[in-house]
Amino acid sequence: MKIVYIIAFDLFINLCSIYNITAQTSTIQKDKLTELINSFIDVYNSGNSLEYKNWFVNSGLNKTEIENAVKSNLNAYHYIGKVKIRKTDIISPINVEAWVQTIAYDSWWKFSIVTDSTQNFRFRIIQPAGFSESFIHEGKLSESEIVSEIDSYCKRLADSNVFAGNVFIADKERVIYSKSFGNNSLGKPNNPEQQFGLASLGKMFTAVSVLQLIQNKQISLDSTAATYLPQFKNKIIAKEVTIRHLLTHTSGMGDFFENPDYQKNAANYKTTNDFLPILESDSLGFKPGSSWQYSNSGFILLALIIEKVTEKSFVNYIENNILKKSGMTMTEVGSGAGGGLSTVPDLFHFANALKSNKLLNEETTQLFFEYTVDGTWGLGSVHQKLGTEKIFGHGGDYEGVCTDFGMYLNSGHTAIVLSNTDPPFAHFISDKIKELIIRR
Numbered sequence: 001m002k003i004v005y006i007i008a009f010d011l012f013i014n015l016c017s018i019y020n021i022t023a024q025t026s027t028i029q030k031d032k033l034t035e036l037i038n039s040f041i042d043v044y045n046s047g048n049s050l051e052y053k054n055w056f057v058n059s060g061l062n063k064t065e066i067e068n069a070v071k072s073n074l075n076a077y078h079y080i081g082k083v084k085i086r087k088t089d090i091i092s093p094i095n096v097e098a099w100v101q102t103i104a105y106d107s108w109w110k111f112s113i114v115t116d117s118t119q120n121f122r123f124r125i126i127q128p129a130g131f132s133e134s135f136i137h138e139g140k141l142s143e144s145e146i147v148s149e150i151d152s153y154c155k156r157l158a159d160s161n162v163f164a165g166n167v168f169i170a171d172k173e174r175v176i177y178s179k180s181f182g183n184n185s186l187g188k189p190n191n192p193e194q195q196f197g198l199a200s201l202g203k204m205f206t207a208v209s210v211l212q213l214i215q216n217k218q219i220s221l222d223s224t225a226a227t228y229l230p231q232f233k234n235k236i237i238a239k240e241v242t243i244r245h246l247l248t249h250t251s252g253m254g255d256f257f258e259n260p261d262y263q264k265n266a267a268n269y270k271t272t273n274d275f276l277p278i279l280e281s282d283s284l285g286f287k288p289g290s291s292w293q294y295s296n297s298g299f300i301l302l303a304l305i306i307e308k309v310t311e312k313s314f315v316n317y318i319e320n321n322i323l324k325k326s327g328m329t330m331t332e333v334g335s336g337a338g339g340g341l342s343t344v345p346d347l348f349h350f351a352n353a354l355k356s357n358k359l360l361n362e363e364t365t366q367l368f369f370e371y372t373v374d375g376t377w378g379l380g381s382v383h384q385k386l387g388t389e390k391i392f393g394h395g396g397d398y399e400g401v402c403t404d405f406g407m408y409l410n411s412g413h414t415a416i417v418l419s420n421t422d423p424p425f426a427h428f429i430s431d432k433i434k435e436l437i438i439r440r
Contacts, residue, residue, distance in 0.1 A: 109126060110126070203380050204394050212359070221244045228308050276304070278297065389408055
């Protein structure tokens with residue numbers, strides 16, 4: 001499941017279709033938008049409901065809209081705390097974004113304001129932003145400085161009771177930092193061998209499985225789902241969606257977590273086939289390949305294809321072709337969309353198995369490491385370019401689970417953060433590691 005703190009995204013998409021977001025923005029418009037977001041963040045930082053109300057009254061919202069906006073911003077303030085603006089971007093004549101850093105946790109968020117065509121406030125969006133290229137620091141740190149800084153940062157979050165889990169950094173094969181923080185669900189201290197939920201990080205196992213089958217010429221990246229599942233009842237999905245679309249979240253398929261039946265009967269969905277009715281009743285949000293939408297359902301469909309082609313259960317295939325080959329003895333497989341349990345040592349084994357071509361041959365490994373549809377989303381993987389570094393991996397979010405797995409392809413570092421606390425604090429630690437390692 002992908003959890004994002006975001007407000008009114010659908011409305012944003014609708015407005016973008018009404019107003020031409022590619023239109024040039026005049027200097028006057030830019031000044032108005034900059035003034036608007038600076039004003040909003042000044043009021044937001046007050047944490048004062050009366051100041052919020054006055055600001056939204058002046059923005060022309062009606063009474064119900066103002067009440068909802070005040071409540072929403074109070075919730076955001078209590079969750080995020082005060083922020084400082086680090087960068088402002090004018091996206092269009094109706095959209096301005098501010099990259100902000102929180103005072104409490106040095107975490108990165110993006111505050112966006114959307115207006116009407118005359119720059120009158122319509123709504124705002126707040127979402128985690130992550131450490132980016134614009135904020136790379138000058139001056140390389142020594143290994144001991146990196147370790148000291150990350151240890152201090154993790155203690156800060158743990159002492160604030162927002163993070164409990166394991167944090168791990170290796171430089172190639174050499175472990176330079178590995179430490180446990182907080183307690184597990186049983187109230188006992190977390191330890192280096194502790195199993196944690198993976199959430200969507202587990203999608204990487206699905207992706208590697210598919211790439212193995214492509215490598216073995218059992219399936220093709222650009223073949224449709226119908227090629228392998230001819231009995232699949234949703235003929236539009238079967239005939240139009242390819243393996244590539246599914247791996248890259250460009251299929252247009254939705255998210256089974258949002259299906260009412262799954263929400264009511266989640267405990268009954270135990271095998272890949274149990275999801276078949278949900279998948280067959282899905283409808284495409286766009287023409288496959290024309291846009292991007294994170295799809296848990298798409299990865300369940302990949303698991304069905306794996307089972308059909310290999311004539312083995314999804315779990316059995318992963319156990320024999322990924323876990324055993326990697327030396328992962330403390331990992332429990334979830335579904336095609338992720339989940340399951342693992343440990344820091346096992347995930348380090350997984351990273352090393354990928355680097356040494358134990359799971360995929362050299363050509364397919366490079367495809368996995370390098371291929372992206374937009375510079376960020378790859379074949380069941382997430383990519384980030386920071387300076388001269390390329391980071392490859394995936395994260396995961398769910399209630400009581402927040403994970404991050406990153407392989408630094410140029411320097412050879414591996415960073416793993418597993419936690420049994422709510423998102424997004426494990427990602428903040430991952431960002432802090434990036435900030436410390438990647439310096440000019």
